[in-house]
């Protein structure tokens with residue numbers, strides 16, 4: 001990511017980095033105001049940190065995506081106020097893979113003198129990231145989202161003299177006083193090694209994932225009433241798919257022997273509530289419950305993708321034939337599901 005060592009604070013993961021950036025920057029900018037701009041598509045770490053700030057009297061502006069499923073620079077510009085303390089947005093959405101134009105949003109933030117935090121947890125494995133080109137003041141990353149160990153992450157801080165952060169964990173003066181606690185050397189080395197391996201083979205990993213994804217999506221394109229949730233641009237290797245009249249829980253059960261699958265985001269799959277990201281994109285609760293996230297990575301093989309495509313196609317057909325809402329011939333009779 002091309003950061004200097006004194007721009008990095010090691011943390012226990014992107015969740016902690018995001019908390020440190022959002023709460024820490026908000027605290028450091030108390031005197032400016034208590035208005036924070038973010039979006040309804042963010043990871044629960046960012047939404048949770050913002051919810052906490054709301055309970056302390058901050059006003060949180062949750063931007064909605066445009067028709068393309070993206071938080072636009074124009075929407076961000078229109079939401080800024082004199083008392084805006086921070087803008088916080090993700091670059092790559094973990095559920096849909098869509099890419100927010102953080103470079104353009106960062107330019108707006110810089111023009112207006114407002115600090116900008118980017119959740120880049122999903123970015124490193126799937127995009128060439130150069131932090132100095134992101135126009136971000138704070139960037140959160142995670143070890144295990146780039147094939148490294150769990151329990152390690154980092155927060156990049158562009159310039160502490162421009163925009164500072166108040167520490168959220170107090171104690172010793174490790175990490176320039178921003179995060180107390182003994183550093184987990186083995187974790188840091190592990191994340192460093194993962195980054196090195198990633199840099200050496202990301203292009204070839206992505207090229208392979210692009211071929212596998214192309215194959216998978218062309219298989220699904222032949223299934224009626226199926227579509228990809230979220231807009232473009234999208235990274236290679238994350239796709240969120242909607243199958244009309246197919247409960248994702250039932251689909252997961254039907255294919256679980258062949259395919260590793262979870263409905264909703266991995267972090268919230270224990271819950272049966274529909275994904276807040278899919279609802280944020282304008283899907284109904286039913287549609288959100290009929291959606292699955294497919295992820296293809298370095299270790300996904302051609303054979304696995306072929307088996308998964310076959311099995312999903314079969315299971316979708318089986319489940320639809322059992323569904324009251326699906327008439328023979330593939331016609332949808334379910335009211336309320338618009339053209340998608």
Ligand SMILES: *Cc1c(COP(=O)(O)O)cnc(C)c1O
Pocket residue numbers: 012013014015016043045090092093094119120121122141142143144145152153
């Ligand atoms: C996984 C993820 C996180 C949380 O990262 P951890 O290192 O598991 O805490 C935050 N944001 C996004 C976009 C993620 O995908």
